[in-house]
Amino acid sequence: MTTPGPHGAGSLEGRCFLSVLDFEPADLEHSLTLSATLKRDRPLGKEAPTSAALQGTYVALLFEKPSLRTRSTFEIAIRELGGNFIVPSADVALGKRESLADVGRCLERWVAGAVVRTYEQSRLTDLALATTSFRVINALSNEEHPCQALADCLTLKERWGDPRGRTVAFVGDGNNVATSFAQAAVMLGIHVRVASPDGCDLPPGIDGDIARVARYGAELTRFRDPVAAVRGADAVYTDVWTSMGREAEVAERRRLFSPYQVNDALMAHAGTDACFLHCLPAHRGEEVTDSVLDSPASAVFDQAENRLHTQKALLVMLYED
Numbered sequence: 663m664t665t666p667g668p669h670g671a672g673s674l675e676g677r678c679f680l681s682v683l684d685f686e687p688a689d690l691e692h693s694l695t696l697s698a699t700l701k702r703d704r705p706l707g708k709e710a711p712t713s714a715a716l717q718g719t720y721v722a723l724l725f726e727k728p729s730l731r732t733r734s735t736f737e738i739a740i741r742e743l744g745g746n747f748i749v750p751s752a753d754v755a756l757g758k759r760e761s762l763a764d765v766g767r768c769l770e771r772w773v774a775g776a777v778v779r780t781y782e783q784s785r786l787t788d789l790a791l792a793t794t795s796f797r798v799i800n801a802l803s804n805e806e807h808p809c810q811a812l813a814d815c816l817t818l819k820e821r822w823g824d825p826r827g828r829t830v831a832f833v834g835d836g837n838n839v840a841t842s843f844a845q846a847a848v849m850l851g852i853h854v855r856v857a858s859p860d861g862c863d864l865p866p867g868i869d870g871d872i873a874r875v876a877r878y879g880a881e882l883t884r885f886r887d888p889v890a891a892v893r894g895a896d897a898v899y900t901d902v903w904t905s906m907g908r909e910a911e912v913a914e915r916r917r918l919f920s921p922y923q924v925n926d927a928l929m930a931h932a933g934t935d936a937c938f939l940h941c942l943p944a945h946r947g948e949e950v951t952d953s954v955l956d957s958p959a960s961a962v963f964d965q966a967e968n969r970l971h972t973q974k975a976l977l978v979m980l981y982e983d
Contacts, residue, residue, distance in 0.1 A: 678798045682808045682845040698973040716745025720773040735970040763792035770796045811842035813973035826851030826878045831895040836864035839901045846882045851878030857891035892931045899939040939959045
């Protein structure tokens with residue numbers, strides 16, 4: 663792993679995963695290979711080679727946002743690697759009573775690192791920079807969701823084998839999930855199309871990041887028309903129209919995104935064997951219909967399962983000597 667591109671100073675190098683861009687393409691490939699190995703070895707239990715990888719290690723789970731998949735899979739991952747975790751109260755842990763720097767300096771005396779699910783990406787960086795050896799993992803921020811992207815990539819590799827030259831159409835909000843997925847996918851040679859309404863695009867500056875890390879000619883293309891984006895795609899990905907923290911905008915966002923619903927009619931424009939992706943939780947009947955979410959083409963529960971294996975691999979990579 664190299665110094666975080668737009669996010670960090672050199673002091674974070676190799677010890678934090680705040681963004682997919684903290685990985686070079688080779689790091690991503692290694693993490694996916696390790697994830698597949700850990701998935702294969704899970705039935706071995708305590709006989710698995712990595713069952714003591716976090717032996718004697720404590721990790722703090724700091725969650726400002728609700729979580730089912732992220733929290734459950736990190737708790738299981740830490741335990742299956744031989745470690746332990748603490749879960750401080752969210753209103754205490756993330757700078758509401760004291761500065762983030764003071765929180766980080768205290769935690770560093772007790773635990774080896776933290777898995778953080780928060781709002782602004784800057785809070786993750788501030789927490790990490792306040793410490794000297796503390797390992798910080800971004801379990802979701804408003805801007806990025808890199809742990810989800812790892813699971814997405816493993817799921818696609820399981821379906822396709824070599825993903826180079828494949829195309830994924832992301833339909834809906836150019837949000838944290840779309841951002842991290844695009845960053846990771848192009849590292850594997852996957853073309854990414856993003857169809858979003860005006861004003862809901864991917865963040866400014868992502869094109870430079872994509873150009874820097876893309877391999878095998880992978881490209882990012884933007885669309886307004888979801889049909890054009892989906893046409894011939896090997897996978898269709900969507901996410902909720904209203905992210906956490908934007909609940910006051912529900913009615914307006916339903917109006918804005920209704921043409922972007924993933925339904926049978928839209929999936930008919932995708933490739934013959936196209937799969938469907940969603941990070942979950944899904945708002946059935948809004949961004950996706952039951953008929954798509956529950957179809958044989960749906961890989962959403964494979965994605966959910968793979969959160970465990972990819973996060974185990976990430977922990978091993980960050981905590982290995």
